[in-house]
Amino acid sequence: MLFNVAQLLKEPTGAVRRHELNEDLTQLDPELRFLGPLIGTLQLLRTNSGILVTGNFSTAVQTNCNRCVEPIAQEVRFSLEENFRPLTEVTTGRYLRPEEFEGEEEDLEDAALLIDERHILNIAEVVRQAIWLAMPMYPGCNWIGAGDCPNLLKRLTELDQLEDIGFVNDPRRTAEEEIDPRWAALLKLRDDAGGRES
Numbered sequence: 001m002l003f004n005v006a007q008l009l010k011e012p013t014g015a016v017r018r019h020e021l022n023e024d025l026t027q028l029d030p031e032l033r034f035l036g037p038l039i040g041t042l043q044l045l046r047t048n049s050g051i052l053v054t055g056n057f058s059t060a061v062q063t064n065c066n067r068c069v070e071p072i073a074q075e076v077r078f079s080l081e082e083n084f085r086p087l088t089e090v091t092t093g094r095y096l097r098p099e100e101f102e103g104e105e106e107d108l109e110d111a112a113l114l115i116d117e118r119h120i121l122n123i124a125e126v127v128r129q130a131i132w133l134a135m136p137m138y139p140g141c142n143w144i145g146a147g148d149c150p151n152l153l154k155r156l157t158e159l160d161q162l163e164d165i166g167f168v169n170d171p172r173r174t175a176e177e178e179i180d181p182r183w184a185a186l187l188k189l190r191d192d193a194g195g196r197e198s
Helices: 006-010 105-109 124-134 150-162 181-197
Strands: 002-004 016-023 038-046 051-064 071-086 120-122
Touching: 006 038, 051 124, 071 124
Parallel strands: none
Antiparallel strands: 002 120, 016 038, 038 051, 051 071
16 A cells, blocks of 8 residues: 655645555455455545545454354445645755644654655555454444344253353343343332432
8 A cells, every 4th residue: 555656746736646456465464354455446636735535435344243152254435535635845855844734733743644765655554453443342243123133042042951040131131031130120219319300
């Protein structure tokens, strides 16, 4: 995910380059197991102070269902829109001072948004962060109805056949079943507070 932008930096503001991406992500993050490449269209737009990178991308990551803890394939879709600033002037090689950069102050502090001395723009770290942000907080299997995980129900049934184990918030329990005595005092407080409000 490296792009030589030396020629683009020599061009006037508004110049554009487009790239179709089909990138292998296996080395991007050791904590993520990618099931497919990064697919999408990347646009590099010359601005008065650097390059604006935009694009829409998708990939697939192996994660675990939040309910049954079984591995699942999770599709991840995300958009990018980041300003990259050059460290050096493309024609002279002179290092640019921070006051010469026209942009947000925090962009100057983020090493992931810098174009290096050889005019190589690297989007790998920006993509890695975007994938983490785009992943669901609670990934799940193809849930049926009101959030029931079919694999969890199957697993609970298998465990019941081995031994009679009670689970808190077991989706197979009915409302009429006896309440765990450890929760009874809290439920009583909640019911009492509800009666006082009305």
